Amino acid sequence: MLEVVTNSPEETRALGRKVGESLKGGEVILLHGDLGAGKTLFTKGVAQGLGASGKTAVVSPTFTLVNVYEARLDIVHVDLYRLGFDEVFELGLEDYMDREHVMVVEWAEKAEGFFSGALLEVNFQYEGETSRRITMETGGLELDLELFGRPCP
Ligand code: ADP
Numbered sequence: 001m002l003e004v005v006t007n008s009p010e011e012t013r014a015l016g017r018k019v020g021e022s023l024k025g026g027e028v029i030l031l032h033g034d035l036g037a038g039k040t041l042f043t044k045g046v047a048q049g050l051g052a053s054g055k056t057a058v059v060s061p062t063f064t065l066v067n068v069y070e071a072r073l074d075i076v077h078v079d080l081y082r083l084g085f086d087e088v089f090e091l092g093l094e095d096y097m098d099r100e101h102v103m104v105v106e107w108a109e110k111a112e113g114f115f116s117g118a119l120l121e122v123n124f125q126y127e128g129e130t131s132r133r134i135t136m137e138t139g140g141l142e143l144d145l146e147l148f149g150r151p152c153p
């Protein structure tokens with residue numbers, strides 16, 4: 001497990017960028033943490049790290065639950081905040097679980113057990129107005145990720 005404290009929104013975004021740069025395809029990044037903890041900001045960093053150009057597709061009948069961003073590897077950004085466990089199955093996320101995509105899921109705990117494979121779990125904890133404690137855990141995922149001089153285990 002890797003644990004860092006970021007002291008500004010920019011540091012959290014930079015952390016996401018580092019992660020994005022190290023992705024190889026097929027990874028699923030599960031984000032946990034309260035509203036305002038920094039999950040979306042981190043995701044923007046990941047997209048930046050993958051060289052995302054802009055939003056290219058929105059897949060949702062009523063409001064935006066799944067966004068796809070075109071990049072070195074296409075990024076599938078999912079926010080499960082408003083969903084129940086059963087509804088997660090209706091999103092058709094299986095279609096995106098391949099080597100050409102990476103998936104980033106906010107409120108991943110809503111679908112505990114649904115995601116499998118190359119998982120990276122990231123926890124965001126509010127520490128202070130501008131600081132967040134961020135822990136990352138890989139489950140069988142090999143990331144060439146060096147953060148603050150230390151390799152990510
Ligand atoms: P979430 O998606 O988890 O609800 P957001 O990324 O949308 O959270 O929002 C995080 C908010 O917290 C932003 O307004 C951001 O400016 C602020 N913030 C302050 N300090 C930090 C930090 N160290 N890391 C991330 N966000 C921070």
Ligand code: MG
Pocket residue numbers: 039040106
């Ligand atoms: Mg968010």
